[in-house]
Amino acid sequence: MLPMKGMNPKQMKKMMKQLGIKMEELEGVKEVIIRFENKEIVIREPVVTAIVAMGEKSYQIIGKEEVRELLNIPEEDIKLVMEQANVDYETAKKALEEANGDLAEAILKLQEA
Secondary structure, eight states, X not given: OOOOTTOOHHHHHHHHHHTTEEXXXXXXXXXXXXXXXXXXXXXXXXXXXXXXXXXXXEEEEEEEEEEEEOOOOOHHHHHHHHHHHTOOHHHHHHHHXXXXXXXXXXXXXXXXX
8 A cells, every 4th residue: 555644746746657657637628428328427617637557548537417318319200200390300309309209299399380
């Protein structure tokens, strides 16, 4: 175990350099997104540190997270809404997202507009 208690930052940097570990805080990072199939974890205004050790680069991220659920809308559904409501791709997709994937609701809303 490394003796780190009471070590000042300058000593810590020197020791890490001797071990071949490089750390660099990344400036200007606005958000970090970790994307899964059905959700995203968004970290806004994060503090991101890049760490290189033994030729491998890793990132340490500190910040407040927000979890967003993602809605996967099949292409066939978008095409059906496009045809039925006589709208373009983006309009059909947006309507389906707002209707949580409900085809009938998306078509009706677009036909009412």
